Amino acid sequence: MVDNKKLQGEIKKILGRNDVKHVICYSKGTYGFQTTPYFVSKKDDIEKIIFSPLCVNNLSLYVKFDEGTEKIGIVVKGCDSRSLVQMIQEKLIPREKLIIVGIPCNGVIDPKKVRQKIPEELENIDVVEKNDKFIFKRDGKKQKIPKRELVFDKCLVCEYPTPIIYDILVGEKINPLGKDEYKQVKDLESKSLDEKWKFWEKQFSQCIRCYACRNVCPACYCKECMAEQLNPQWLRRSVNLSENTVWNVMHAFHLAGRCTDCGECERVCPMDIPLMLLNKKVEKDVRELFDYLAGVDVDEKPLLAMFKPDDPEEDIK
Amino acid sequence: MSPTQELVIDKNKIPQFIKQTLSSYIVLGPVKNNNLVSFKQITNSKEITMDFTNSKVPPKSLYFPQTETLFRFTKDKDIEIETPKNDGKTLVFGIRPCDAKSLKLLDQVFSGEYEDSLFLSRRKNTTLVGLTCNSPSVNCFCTSVGGNPDDTTGLDVLLTDIGDKYFVELLTQKGKNLVESFNEFKPAKNEDKKKKTVISRKARESIQRIVKTEKIEQILNEIFENKYWGEISRKCLGCGICTFLCPTCHCFDIQDETAGKKGARIRIWDSCMYPEYSMQASGYNPRPAQMNRMRNRVYHKFNYFPKNQHVFGCVGCGRCIDECPVNVDIIEIINKAREVKNE
Amino acid sequence: MPKEFEPNIVAFLCNWCSYAGADLAGTSRIQYPPNVKIIRVMCSGRVNPIFVLNALQEGVDGVIIGGCHPGECHYETGNYLARRRMTVLKKILEYIGINPKRVQMAWISASEGGKFAEVIKTATDEIKKLGPISQIKRRNKW
Numbered sequence: 001m002v003d004n005k006k007l008q009g010e011i012k013k014i015l016g017r018n019d020v021k022h023v024i025c026y027s028k029g030t031y032g033f034q035t036t037p038y039f040v041s042k043k044d045d046i047e048k049i050i051f052s053p054l055c056v057n058n059l060s061l062y063v064k065f066d067e068g069t070e071k072i073g074i075v076v077k078g079c080d081s082r083s084l085v086q087m088i089q090e091k092l093i094p095r096e097k098l099i100i101v102g103i104p105c106n107g108v109i110d111p112k113k114v115r116q117k118i119p120e121e122l123e124n125i126d127v128v129e130k131n132d133k134f135i136f137k138r139d140g141k142k143q144k145i146p147k148r149e150l151v152f153d154k155c156l157v158c159e160y161p162t163p164i165i166y167d168i169l170v171g172e173k174i175n176p177l178g179k180d181e182y183k184q185v186k187d188l189e190s191k192s193l194d195e196k197w198k199f200w201e202k203q204f205s206q207c208i209r210c211y212a213c214r215n216v217c218p219a220c221y222c223k224e225c226m227a228e229q230l231n232p233q234w235l236r237r238s239v240n241l242s243e244n245t246v247w248n249v250m251h252a253f254h255l256a257g258r259c260t261d262c263g264e265c266e267r268v269c270p271m272d273i274p275l276m277l278l279n280k281k282v283e284k285d286v287r288e289l290f291d292y293l294a295g296v297d298v299d300e301k302p303l304l305a306m307f308k309p310d311d312p313e314e315d316i317k
Numbered sequence: 318m319s320p321t322q323e324l325v326i327d328k329n330k331i332p333q334f335i336k337q338t339l340s341s342y343i344v345l346g347p348v349k350n351n352n353l354v355s356f357k358q359i360t361n362s363k364e365i366t367m368d369f370t371n372s373k374v375p376p377k378s379l380y381f382p383q384t385e386t387l388f389r390f391t392k393d394k395d396i397e398i399e400t401p402k403n404d405g406k407t408l409v410f411g412i413r414p415c416d417a418k419s420l421k422l423l424d425q426v427f428s429g430e431y432e433d434s435l436f437l438s439r440r441k442n443t444t445l446v447g448l449t450c451n452s453p454s455v456n457c458f459c460t461s462v463g464g465n466p467d468d469t470t471g472l473d474v475l476l477t478d479i480g481d482k483y484f485v486e487l488l489t490q491k492g493k494n495l496v497e498s499f500n501e502f503k504p505a506k507n508e509d510k511k512k513k514t515v516i517s518r519k520a521r522e523s524i525q526r527i528v529k530t531e532k533i534e535q536i537l538n539e540i541f542e543n544k545y546w547g548e549i550s551r552k553c554l555g556c557g558i559c560t561f562l563c564p565t566c567h568c569f570d571i572q573d574e575t576a577g578k579k580g581a582r583i584r585i586w587d588s589c590m591y592p593e594y595s596m597q598a599s600g601y602n603p604r605p606a607q608m609n610r611m612r613n614r615v616y617h618k619f620n621y622f623p624k625n626q627h628v629f630g631c632v633g634c635g636r637c638i639d640e641c642p643v644n645v646d647i648i649e650i651i652n653k654a655r656e657v658k659n660e
Numbered sequence: 661m662p663k664e665f666e667p668n669i670v671a672f673l674c675n676w677c678s679y680a681g682a683d684l685a686g687t688s689r690i691q692y693p694p695n696v697k698i699i700r701v702m703c704s705g706r707v708n709p710i711f712v713l714n715a716l717q718e719g720v721d722g723v724i725i726g727g728c729h730p731g732e733c734h735y736e737t738g739n740y741l742a743r744r745r746m747t748v749l750k751k752i753l754e755y756i757g758i759n760p761k762r763v764q765m766a767w768i769s770a771s772e773g774g775k776f777a778e779v780i781k782t783a784t785d786e787i788k789k790l791g792p793i794s795q796i797k798r799r800n801k802w
Contacts, residue, residue: 029644031455031526036644037552057643061554120455122525189755197757197795206353208374208383210588212556216642226710228593234710237572237585238384242796246713249752253709256748268642270373270558272353278755285751290744304748307740309730312747317766317779386802574802576718581802 001129002051002103007075007170012046014073014099014168023073024062025101026055032120033111037062051075051170053127053134056108056152058262060084061218063093071097077105078174079154081163082260082295083218088165089298090258092221095165102166104174107147107155109134111267114150118143154263154276157181164296182284184277200245206271207244209237213265213275214251219258226250252278257286257303260295322493323505324485330501331483335362335410337499342408342444345379347372356409367411367478370454371634375564376409376416377423380439385584387435387571392578401438408495411448415459415632417471419564420445425626426567444491449477451516453524456635458648461528464633466520467513479512528651530619530629536655537620541612545657549650550611552643557588559637559645560614565622565630568594589613615650667721667787669696671780672711674704676734677769678726684773692777693784696724704728704765705738709749712763717798722762722787724779729767739767758795761786 011023027038027048035054040046059074060083066072076084081102088095106129118125118136126137134150136143148156157178163169188196211227214220227235227247235250236243261283265275286292289312292303326334338344339360346365348357354369356376388398424440427433450457450466459465469475473492477484484505487493496502560566570587574580587594590611595604604610622630631647638646673679679700685692701707704727712723725746727739746765754760764786766779 030638030646030649034644039551062552122455193754193757193759195757196755200756201795208561210557210561211591212554212558212642215554215556234714236574236798237570238574238583239585240384240799240801242717242798245756245796246710246717249713249756250710252752253749264642268556268558270562270640272351278752281755282748282752285748289747289751304741304744307737307744309740311740311743313730313743314747315750315760315764316743317764317775317782389802574800576798576800579800579802581800583802 002171004050007051007101007103008046008049010101010168010170011040011049011073011075012043014101015040015043015046017071017099019071020099021068021070021072023075023099023101024059025049025073025075026051026057026059028124029054031122031124033109033114033125051103053107053109053129053151054111054125056111056267058083058216058218058264060087061216061264063087063098064218064221066093066097071099073099073101075101075103076163076166077103077108078158078161078163079105079260079262081165082160083262085164085298086219086258086260086295089295089300090302095298098167100163100166100168102163102169104162104169104171105155105158106161106174107151107158107177109150110152112272114145117145117150152263152267153184154261160296165298182280185281185284188277189281201241203273204244204248205241206273207239207248208271209239209244209247210270212268212270216264216268217255217259218262218264219255219260220251226254248273248275248278252282255279256282257290257292258294259283322487323510324487324496324502325479325482325505325509326485326502327482328478329481331367332362334499334501335359335365338408338495342406344408344410346410356412365410367448369411370450370452371413371416371636373636373640374562375419375634375636376412377419377564377567379407379409380420380436380443381423381427381567381569383586385435387582387584389579389581391580399435401434405442407439407443408446409443410446412445412472413450413634414447414466414468414470414472414475415457415464415634416564417445417447418459418464418468419632419634421471422565422622422626422628422630422632423567425628444473444495445471446474446476446492446495447472449475449517449520451478451520453520454635454639456526456638456648457524457633458526458528458635459633460521460524461526461530462629462631462633465517466524467517477513477516479509479516482509484509484513526648528633528648529655530651533651533654534620534623537616540654540657541616543657545654546612546615547608549645549653550606550608553590553607553611553645554643555590555592555607555610556642557590558640558642560588560590561586562636562640564632564634564636565618570594589617611645615647615654618647619651665788665792667695667784667790667792668719669722669724669780669783669787670715670720671696671698671724671726672701672704672707673698673726673768674706674728674734674739675700675702677728677732678704678766678776680770681726681768681772681776684771685776686773688773690773690777692780695784696780703733703735703738704742705733705735707742707745709745712749713796716758716762716793717796719793719797721790721793722764722783724783725763725765726768726776726779727765729769732769756795758793759790761790762793 022041157180161174349366427436618630
């Protein structure tokens with residue numbers, strides 16, 4: 001459990017500096033299980049800052065929008081810090097511009113999973129961690145549910161629960177919660193080509209091309225996305241299986257060696273498309289083929305901008 | 318105004334009723350797929366679910382499809398303008414009152430000086446059977462924008478679940494035509510009507526989130542230049558989910574698609590939350606920042622649309638609040654806007 | 661007599677090596693299937709995965725990318741980068757359910773006219789067996 005008062009105190013100290021524009025952190029949402037990104041620039045507003053197992057957003061995406069010379073403070077969990085590492089590696093933002101408040105994280109609650117067990121209501125729900133359970137308090141009633149049933153799938157196999165880079169750490173360092181065996185990816189890999197297409201055809205037919213997956217991704221910061229280019233137009237704006245498939249494939253390709261597994265794309269997709277199933281496949285391949293993992297080393301070079309003379313050459317004639 | 322007729326039908330007779338309608342209507346209803354409900358064409362009454370809050374994608378997609386051909390062309394030949402297809406009568410089953418109202422709002426947009434024949438012909442051929450919201454969800458606020466969980470605007474028939482029966486209100490001639498050939502509809506008794514009244518009242522009272530919309534048009538007029546809009550839009554990603562899932566949003570883009578000598582002009586959904594939406598050919602963008610775009614969206618629903626069409630441009634379905642990845646909340650935005658003072 | 665399926669294949673050939681190799685195959689009068697349509701690029705590193713996907717969308721049944729042998733790229737590193745890119749792309753396509761044999765890569769030098777013809781022959785045979793592409797083909801319903 002994160003001491004909210006300690007967190008607020010650290011952020012107050014950051015705001016006390018004269019070179020900080022704002023600190024990006026979390027606050028209570030407007031209903032039920034919601035929390036929201038919160039931009040704090042005045043010391044009087046720090047009481048609204050929280051951190052709870054419901055803080056699911058990856059705040060590092062807001063670095064994309066940063067302008068000006070002032071520093072920005074940012075609160076990150078373990079997975080979020082990997083996005084920051086990736087951004088620094090790609091020189092999107094200099095390390096000195098960030099004041100990182102790291103929060104070691106034991107897992108956050110998947111809103112889709114919890115809404116199936118506890119009905120959504122207006123009043124903000126209170127949730128605390130106790131050992132391996134979450135305890136929800138509402139209307140004086142308590143409900144205990146094992147963490148394993150509520151956290152995101154990514155949290156169950158998290159190898160980086162403690163932020164990789166930070167200036168201040170709020171909480172005790174945590175050891176890896178699991179090891180990623182890519183089970184779901186392997187299950188799908190074992191199916192035949194026809195079965196695979198049947199599965200993805202169903203998923204991509206649902207896509208409404210809202211581009212929320214792209215906008216929420218911290219690694220997607222092109223000023224003009226290839227999906228919007230008109231001259232030449234690579235991707236038609238029509239929504240149909242062909243264009244949707246190409247969009248999703250190209251998006252996954254552009255994230256090869258850059259996706260840090262934060263899972264936000266899958267969380268925000270309004271049509272419940274299992275995007276992490278696609279992105280993790282690319283991540284697994286990149287790890288196996290090139291021994292490369294995104295977002296762990298600030299000095300690493302970008303995957304597709306470099307090569308090794310002995311790179312794998314399967315099926316090249 | 319045609320007098321409504323009040324009937325009841327046993328719930329277990331509904332599958333038979335739908336089976337009968339399939340012989341003379343194209344039937345569209347709420348289909349559940351892994352917790353995601355959407356309006357799809359059905360060929361079997363078992364495909365429909367009546368156990369849902371609302372569909373993810375609003376029923377506007379049935380009349381104003383996401384991708385639609387306007388006309389076709391072939392090099393060195395004539396242009397072939399898309400004529401409205403007369404596929405026959407359509408029945409939409411299980412539409413919520415807020416969505417039915419949204420279709421009436423879209424009618425105003427797509428008619429007037431220029432009539433959009435593709436949209437209007439689909440609307441003309443449709444019969445809408447609504448379903449009262451017995452349990453509105455957390456973010457529903459239809460009552461704040463002139464609606465109700467049992468509102469009849471835009472519907473031909475309204476069903477209310479009163480236990481083992483549906484209370485049936487026939488609202489138009491189309492509605493009467495729909496039910497008259499099925500003899501399991503029986504006249505409603507007083508106790509049925511009482512049940513319906515109680516359920517409707519309870520539904521209305523269960524809506525906790527209220528948007529204070531009194532004089533909101535005037536208030537918005539006064540705070541256009543306020544820095545409030547910059548503050549509330551900072552977290553907005555500009556992802557477009559709110560506009561795509563909004564039952565009243567109707568912005569579209571027009572593109573030409575070609576393959577060899579043939580091609581077509583296509584209309585597709587667009588979103589005012591994207592920077593490219595208002596980007597001009599010169600490179601100048603009158604809405605350069607997310608602040609401008611967010612402000613435009615709020616004003617469109619609560620100021621511009623009321624000015625032009627004399628109704629709110631929002632029906633209070635709550636989808637934008639449910640699906641926004643960063644909890645941008647229109648209810649909070651409007652309520653807090655009242656407190657903003659001019660500087 | 662039913663017409664046998666003849667695949668449409670597009671080959672992106674790099675100007676300095678594989679395109680010259682194709683030229684040599686022609687001037688040497690080496691026979692190879694006419695199914696291939698060649699697009700010359702300056703380097704195999706120019707090939708963007710979207711080119712491959714657009715080709716498949718337009719109904720092309722197979723795509724070949726021809727480049728210089730590793731270490732011999734006219735621009736030093738282009739083919740190495742292309743190699744990484746195409747490896748990743750082929751893995752994604754296979755995972756989606758599109759047969760990876762539809763996208764092939766070959767190192768063909770300017771003097772390997774014979775190899776070029778061989779590559780085209782083998783590719784045409786393999787893609788003929790797979791049948792016409794249908795998964796991401798643009799339907800153009802208008």
